[in-house]
Amino acid sequence: MGLFDFLKKGLQKTKDTFFGRVIDLLKGKKLDDETREELEELLIQADVGVETTEYILKRLEEKDGEALEALKETLLEILDFDPSLKEPIEPPFVITVVGVNGTGKTTSCGKLAKMFIDQGKEVVLAASDTFRAAAIEQLKIWGERVGATVIAHSEGSDPAAVAFDAVSHAVARGKDVVIVDTAGRLHTKKNLMEELRKIHRVIKKKVPEAPHETLLVIDATTGQNGLIQARTFKEAVDVTGIILTKLDGTAKGGITLAIVKELGIPIKFVGVGEKVDDLKPFDPHAFVEVLLSK
Secondary structure (H helix, E strand, O other), rough: HHHHHHHHHHHHHHHHHHHHHHHHHHOOOOOOOHHHHHHHHHHHHHOOOOHHHHHHHHHHHHHOOOOOHHHHHHHHHHOOOOOOOOOOOOOEEEEEEOOOOOOOOOHHHHHHHHHEEEEEEOEEEEEEEOOOOHHHHHHHHHHHOOOOOEOOOOOOOOOOHHHHHHHHHHHHHOOOOEEEOOOOOOOOOHHHHHHHHHHHHHHHHHHHOOOOOEEEEEEEHHOOOHHHHHHHHHHHHOOEEEEOOOOOHHOOOOOOHHHHHHHHHEEEEEEEOOOOEEEEEEHHHHHHHHHOOO
């Protein structure tokens, strides 16, 4: 399935519920007071958030021409971040994957591994979510499924030690990519954030510029709560990108815009469904086109 069709499937609920009505409201019209009020209501209902909604309305008032085209332009302005991964010249390419439990973090690690393996790269998965035996087992299953090496210690062991061993293995064996699955207990727990910082410090002992990417997994169905999570993780570690999962499970796809506008973090991947290939690089142009085209 191509990216456009993938997004079309994933955004169907939000389009049917909110953005289809936005198209009907704005197509062929200019923004007047009545239209502005209705648009504001629809955007907030779609989880775009108050701050981002106000920004969008302000930008529309500054633009001439048809309101729908002006909205497309504005959404592209918001999403205009480079979604590509910053791979180093010399391997290993080290990625840490963070986020609260239940967002699809471990699954996202497995799907990322599959994507790199399909490119002919050798991948190491680090089971640094040592607080949950289920997470370690799940990552091992993904490793077998996609053909990645899994470095794991026993439940309750030091997560940073697992990450260090995984990076050391990759360096020694000339592996291309290391993906570190981290713990995701409640984002309000300060010790979790310190654990993430420790993992990063330990990784740097082996590869000084690593991690090259820190990807935060957010469940699209959590809406504004996902935004609160993202802020907390951003304060703790240098989050370089978002993996937005379960986009097909929500009618409120506007959270995509709120995350990028309010945090200044690009969405790098979107997940729709449970299949091994159901994680795709994010394309802002395809996203806006699917959302605002009949």
